[in-house]
Amino acid sequence: MSDVTIFAPSPTLTVTVEEHGDEPDIHVHAGGQGVWQARMLLRLGVSVTMSCALTGEIGRMLRHLLEDEGISVAGVERPGKGSAYVHDRRGGERRPIAETEGEPLGRHDLDELYGVTLREGLASGLAVLSGPAGEEALPPDTYRRLAADLREGGAKVVVDLAGERLEAAVAGGVDVLKVSDEELSRDGLAEDDSPAALLAAMRELHRRGADAVIVSRATDPLLLLDAHGFLEVGPPRMEVADTRGAGDSLTAGVVAGMARGESPREAIVTGAAAGALNVTRHGLGTGDSAVIEKLRDAVTVREISDDSEAGIDQPVTGHVSPDGLAALAEPDEEDRA
Structure with missing residues (x-):
């Protein structure tokens, strides 16, 4: 059981190109709001479980990246296209090369993710609800239901x-x-x-x-x-x-x-x-x-x-x-x- 559960419905695979000497330096990380929150929590000595949807090839890579950082992953795996971006920062400013918000969660996947989040959040007793990668990823009312049900079960x-x-x-x-x-x-x-x-x-x-x-x-x-x-x-x-x-x-x-x-x-x-x-x-x-x-x-x-x-x-x-x-x-x- 982790100290904190983070609901991060659609983490993002990030690819950033930087300059190292005269050569491009390519970095691959997990990103997105919930990931950045989890990363800082780990720095502060707090254990974290991330409840998220892991979509397609991108999702499989994200699981490894998150677990390598020390984040426990309670993921719902599904086929399809996940959230990702490629940014070029060699000029000092971020320049988007390619970006995708991924595919919205279907009803069955959302139900499963909802259940996983309740299970982990109630076990932790402290849950963070973070936003998805795109506006269409899941219905906004999901956040009302999750907040109400988690608090009903005694979680903050x-x-x-x-x-x-x-x-x-x-x-x-x-x-x-x-x-x-x-x-x-x-x-x-x-x-x-x-x-x-x-x-x-x-x-x-x-x-x-x-x-x-x-x-x-x-x-x-x-x-x-x-x-x-x-x-x-x-x-x-x-x-x-x-x-x-x-x-x-x-x-x-x-x-x-x-x-x-x-x-x-x-x-x-x-x-x-x-x-x-x-x-x-x-x-x-x-x-x-x-x-x-x-x-x-x-x-x-x-x-x-x-x-x-x-x-x-x-x-x-x-x-x-x-x-x-x-x-x-x-x-x-x-x-x-």
Whole structure:
């Protein structure tokens, strides 16, 4: 049994061409949101089972690549065309050569994958629901059903989704929702990316069924809302090599803390540090756990008041150390009564 189960319906085979001296250097890896989350979780000492569909020749290769990294695979094998891409990065920027999202899951394969995910997620007690490679891979309502059934069985559910999949998962009920400000604005959940609009969107998502909501804001501090109120979380500012995968590393850091028994309010510190380190690297979902632990000390946390008309008020507390977060999460005497 693994510490965490990740629902990754369609992992992607990635082929990247880079330059090594005067010769092309070709790298083949497993990729996709769930894979990047799993990779960072492993770096943080958390064991992972990935529940996924393994399609055709690409799927057989993905199984070997995932298992070679130390990820346990609970896969549904099926014929057909899987998700894959070939990128050329020899010029410094990613240039797509060929990309395919693969084939959507059929009803029988989806039923089998659903059952596998429930089995593994309930055994772990902590499940991450990640997105598929393509919009048509599976019905969005799958996320509502999975979130509801996993929580009914006693598991905690973390989702890092957008659009219809986000709304479906929240309708089922989730312990933690992570989303970016851009996704909130794009999907019409926030009027714009102003603090006031983001706070309003977070309150609404919390009301709909997300116990904790985390909003990433590119280079601006993260925002967190839970039953105790809002936090503003400032990651350390690092020199950027590649921003891709930073959000998935953030999610993985939060999940790693939860796997160790922390609340999302406490775990956000590790998440912020993991996301900050990931941007310094070209490898997505990678980083050294010792460095992440050091970067935790550079994360700033401020409790902010909730004013729906004025947006974010001035902080009511200053910097809070990671050890002080537990105190912020403690209910006051009035709450205990």
